[in-house]
Amino acid sequence: MDRRPGGRSARVRDAVRQATIAELAEHGYSGLTVENVAIRSGVHKTTVYRRWGSVEGLIADALELAREEPWPIPDTGSFRDDLREIVRLVQSGFADPVAGPISAAFVTAAVQNGDAARSLHDFFVARHEQAAEVVRRAVERGELAADTDGAEVIRMAVAPIYYRLFITHEPVTERDAERAADAAVAAARAGVLSAPTSDPR
Incomplete structure (x- = not known):
């Protein structure tokens, strides 16, 4: 004890x-x-x-x-495959009969309460930073430019999942997850998701 x-x-x-x-x-x-x-x-x-x-x-x-819980970060050796795995993890998490209602409740609470919203924000900051490791590896392998914004790549990849679930209330399939990841991969490779050189604010 x-x-x-x-x-x-x-x-x-x-x-x-x-x-x-x-x-x-x-x-x-x-x-x-x-x-x-x-x-x-x-x-x-x-x-x-x-x-x-x-x-x-x-x-x-x-x-x-x-x-505080660690998030399993894939390491397939391919940026595209890693990002697909991350988005599929989000998609399957919401589809899970146990984990799904918990995740949905967190989002619902954040819409209605400031304290919950701040906590959810901090949660996502931590998750994005963890997941951005796949972007850092891609930069090291020469797949992406050095100024690619890792957190922004993750945001763009998972955003369509949340949009379908909480805005349009559409089902989210594994194919939807893969398409969302592939769009973020294309944007990152095109240099659209580079980190800002200075804070515009």
């Missing part, structure tokens, strides 16, 4: 985070309640309210946990 100062606090936080994710998986954002998270986590409801305040606070904290 962890007897260090703050050990119990860390265990409480982890239990609540895991309970939040489990509740999101089962009930989605609209069904998430502080009461159910408290019951599932075994943490008293007043403690959950005091530390997290609301379901949006719970989601923001769960996103922080998700941000």
